[in-house]
Each structure stands twice: as structure tokens, then as C-alpha cells.
Amino acid sequence: MLCKEKENVRPQFANAPKTDLECEVEAVLAWHDEDPRAAISTLLLDCQHLRRQLVLTAGASGIGFTRGWTPTYERPE
DSSP states (O other), rough: OOOOTTTTSSSGGSSSSOOHHHHHHHHHHHTTTTTTHHHHHHHHHHHHHHHHHHHHHHHHSSSSTTTTOOOOSSSOO
């Protein structure tokens, strides 16, 4: 026979504090009037711009300047 689960057993996720990432996602969507396609387009353009800036910076700085460090173009998993 199955028993009915008590309501207070599970945590209430609605009352859980939001993470920084969740707040940023909400801010991006609010900036784009809740249009997810516009938000994604802007973020992709930002990524493209930053990759170009990274290429320029990597080409302008020598290995001695960065003590052997080289930038990565993909985010580590």
C-alpha cells in the first residue's frame, strides 16, 4: 500500500536563492524584452567579438611576456 508523501519532506525550490548565473540569465532576457532569440544572437555576437580580441591579443603578446602561457579558444569542460 502506498502512503501519501508529506508536503514538507521535499525542499521548496521556489524559495531557494537564485544563483548568480540564474540572475544573469534573467537580466539578459529582460534586456532583450524576454526575446530568447535576440538574447542568444547578442551573446553569440559577443563571443565572436571576444574571440577576435583574444586572437589579436595573443598575436601581440610574446611568449616571454606571458611567461609561456597561451590562451585557449574553447572553454574547458
